[in-house]
Amino acid sequence: MGSSRAKHWAFMVVIAVLWIPVPLFAATPVFTVPDTPSGKTYTINENVVIGTLIDTLSATDAGNGVIAFSIQTQTPSTPSKFAIDNGVQLVTTASFDYETEASKSYVLYITATSNAAASGTATATVTVSVADVNDNRPVFSSDIYFASIAENTASGNRIVFKQYLLVRPMSLFVTEASN
Numbered sequence: 001m002g003s004s005r006a007k008h009w010a011f012m013v014v015i016a017v018l019w020i021p022v023p024l025f026a027a028t029p030v031f032t033v034p035d036t037p038s039g040k041t042y043t044i045n046e047n048v049v050i051g052t053l054i055d056t057l058s059a060t061d062a063g064n065g066v067i068a069f070s071i072q073t074q075t076p077s078t079p080s081k082f083a084i085d086n087g088v089q090l091v092t093t094a095s096f097d098y099e100t101e102a103s104k105s106y107v108l109y110i111t112a113t114s115n116a117a118a119s120g121t122a123t124a125t126v127t128v129s130v131a132d133v134n135d136n137r138p139v140f141s142s143d144i145y146f147a148s149i150a151e152n153t154a155s156g157n158r159i160v161f162k163q164y165l166l167v168r169p170m171s172l173f174v175t176e177a178s179n
């Protein structure tokens, strides 16, 4: 009789364990390092090509759901410079020019959403800074220069060129003397 009662209680305990509900927050995604909610900063050169990979996004979900990433906001909001490609790749979608950029950095708020039944949404901050590159060709200050030297000018003597338009003196050195 006692053995039967023990089996009964054991059965009840098993049932109780099986009926423990899954907490609602179980499927809330969590960004993994380095895409922590506190933020990650990347620096890109101003001459990167469109489509450059900035970050491969990653998040975990206790509910084993499929996680989708999206850019919630970009600051400044225009022009749009980034997108998420192939589901997880944060890439550039426009060119950059350090000299004319209204802002030298962009702050992106990225959300991770799980398709699990009791899903939640996590947000991470990614800051992308644009670095200056010497991407400008040298430019002469004038198109035409002129100078006159004596025919017996020795090699190494300084001669003075004058710019055709600005008449601004500049110094050069003779590297070869002719007869």
Ligand SMILES: [Ca+2]
Residues within 6 Å of the ligand: 046, 096, 097, 098, 099, 135
């Ligand atoms: Ca530039």
Ligand SMILES: [Ca+2]
Residues within 6 Å of the ligand: 046, 098, 099, 132, 133, 134, 135, 136
């Ligand atoms: Ca530059």
